Amino acid sequence: QSALTQPPSASGSPGQSVTISCTGTSSDVGGYDYVSWYQQHPGKAPKLMISDVSERPSGVPDRFSGSKSGNTASLTVSGLQAEDEAYYYCSSYAGSNSPNWVFGGGTKLTVL
Amino acid sequence: EVQLVQSGAEVKKPGASVKISCKVSGDTFTDYYMHWVQQAPGKGLEWMGLVDPADGQTTHAEKFQGRVTITADTSTDTFYMELSSLRSEDTAVYYCALGNYAFDIWGQGTMVTVSS
Numbered sequence: 168q169s170a171l172t173q174p175p176s177a178s179g180s181p182g183q184s185v186t187i188s189c190t191g192t193s194s195d196v197g198g199y200d201y202v203s204w205y206q207q208h209p210g211k212a213p214k215l216m217i218s219d220v221s222e223r224p225s226g227v228p229d230r231f232s233g234s235k236s237g238n239t240a241s242l243t244v245s246g247l248q249a250e251d252e253a254y255y256y257c258s259s260y261a262g263s264n265s266p267n268w269v270f271g272g273g274t275k276l277t278v279l
Numbered sequence: 280e281v282q283l284v285q286s287g288a289e290v291k292k293p294g295a296s297v298k299i300s301c302k303v304s305g306d307t308f309t310d311y312y313m314h315w316v317q318q319a320p321g322k323g324l325e326w327m328g329l330v331d332p333a334d335g336q337t338t339h340a341e342k343f344q345g346r347v348t349i350t351a352d353t354s355t356d357t358f359y360m361e362l363s364s365l366r367s368e369d370t371a372v373y374y375c376a377l378g379n380y381a382f383d384i385w386g387q388g389t390m391v392t393v394s395s
Contacts (some may be wrong), residue, residue: 169323203381205324212374212388213324218381256324260380266340268314268326 170269171196171257178277179247187274189240189257195269197238201260204233204242207273208253216255217242244276252278281305283375283386290392296363299389301375303356309333311377315349315360318388319371327373330358365393 172190179185189196189204196202202220205213215224217233220240230245240259244251257271286300301313315327328339332351339347348361358375370393376382 199380201380205382212385213376213382214385215378215381215383218378218383224383258324258326258382266326266342267329267338270324270326273323 169272170261170266171259171271173255173257173271173274175272176275176277178279179244180279181247181249183247184243184245185247185276186241186243187255187257187276189242189259189271191238191240191259191269193238194264195259195261196235196240198262199260200235202233202235202240203258204231204240205256205258206251206253207256213256247278249278252276281308281377281384283377283384285373285375285386285389288390288392290394291365293366293393293395295365295393296361297365297391298359298361299373299375299391301358301360301386303358303377308356308377309353311379311383313349313351313358314376314378314382315347316374316376316382317371318374319368322371327360332358362391365391367393369393 204217207213220235221233232243254273256273284302312329314329317325330337330349330351337349350359372388375386377384
């Protein structure tokens with residue numbers, strides 16, 4: 168069982184927006200602004216899409232955005248495109264607790 | 280641009296050890312931790328531990344305590360993760376990932392199969 172809770176699946180049609188949630192506790196998501204999101208296509212390594220709750224690394228489309236409220240973080244993908252179909256994982260720093268970093272179980276995003 | 284290149288796939292027997300390498304090329308990396316992440320087949324990601332290349336200090340998830348050794352060889356810009364006392368549940372892809380509080384750059388992954 169993963170430390171952070173994500174819905175197993177999400178879907179949307181091209182051009183639509185979809186939001187994926189990531190729920191933790193006050194010891195991880197709620198305690199630090201160090202939530203990150205990763206995109207993983209089948210057979211590929213994960214790719215950083217959002218760091219520090221809402222920071223977008225260079226090269227990541229601005230269709231991807233992140234936010235946090237309390238113990239729940241969210242990733243929103245706007246203007247869905249076919250290439251956005253992938254697994255998405257959230258992660259949070261958890262301080263001195265072990266493990267120091269935790270992940271969500273992953274969400275399969277399907278573009279209909 | 281920093282790139283991480285990992286060693287190739289391994290097949291090991293239960294009880295054996297495996298040592299995976301991760302070579303860094305490109306820009307300087309000493310300001311970042313090198314993390315290791317496990318992904319079992321069809322499963323999610325699990326953080327294993329990290330090394331700080333600035334001083335060699337490491338920290339590990341309790342789950343892997345006593346079985347995992349993470350090291351850095353700054354002379355060759357290469358990092359290593361050794362996992363001992365392998366069991367079938369250790370069959371997974373292992374990734375190195377460079378970053379501090381996020382995992383900014385990932386290696387391509389190394390598949391480790393544990394089978395008798």
